[in-house]
Amino acid sequence: MSLSDASMTSLRVFREVAERGTLTAAAAALGYTQSAVSRQIASLERAAGTPLLERRRDGVRLTPAGQLVVRRAADVLDRLDATARELAGLPGEGATVRLGWYPIAGADLLPRALSALRRTHPAITVVSREGRTPALVRALRAGTIDLALLASAPPFRPPDTETPALAVRTLTERSLRVAVPADHPLARQDYLDVTDLRGQRWIGGSGDEYVMGVWPGLDERPEIAHTARDWLAKLHLVAAGCGITTVPGAIESVLPPGVRVLPVRGGPGERRRVLLAHLPRPLPEAAVRVAAALRSAALETDRRP
Structure with missing residues (x-):
């Protein structure tokens, strides 16, 4: 056999x-x-x-x-699926790129990139799905997605230890911030000192997440008032005065009313990266165009205050 x-x-x-x-x-x-x-x-x-x-x-x-x-x-299964569509009399597809993205990328970066791509390359179809970084890395290795937007936190290790190593590019790196209710006493300040975070009630994340939860390295056992997986649910809980939570930089454009985001000073700098990863081989032209749109959207994010 x-x-x-x-x-x-x-x-x-x-x-x-x-x-x-x-x-x-x-x-x-x-x-x-x-x-x-x-x-x-x-x-x-x-x-x-x-x-x-x-x-x-x-x-x-x-x-x-x-x-x-x-x-x-x-490769074999994708070709068979394409053949089955043709035999069924379905119209032929243009270039399709399969993209995975971590939670929060879909709030701002991804929509802006796809909107620009529709204007510049309307023949390219992007099929995307949300996933946690480890699951997206496995999907890349399995060949079920072509590109992946990944989140990375210090010490910024490679996405996995498999060989050959994935091709990875940093699209943006921003400081972690804290979202507080607009009527919270901390909201009156222009920035937070890390000592201001002591004794606060937190909206925590569930599972292994790189963003949106308790401030890393907090020098006390945090009081977690609520736990939520969905980033928008966390922000609405903040708006309702239920606690505070961490957020990545440049998320202000999608904040619900009643939330203020502030930088944090003091203590180790907390940075977060957005990575674009794919298998270490030349990308098809359509995937190259999608990657370029994502890079351009990330640069726009970096130009924000």
């Missing part, structure tokens, strides 16, 4: 596992049982004649052979 005997189903399942990071998550996304996913992976590994996944307590990791197979599988 050779890899040429592998079924399209097993390739699709394998790509989903590579992107999701666990068999359980892949099974849920596909509507399969976990045992069915395991059987498809086992069948593919028999066809390949080598392990494709390294099973670990926190999920799975692609072996070098698995990285090769998932890249080839993504």
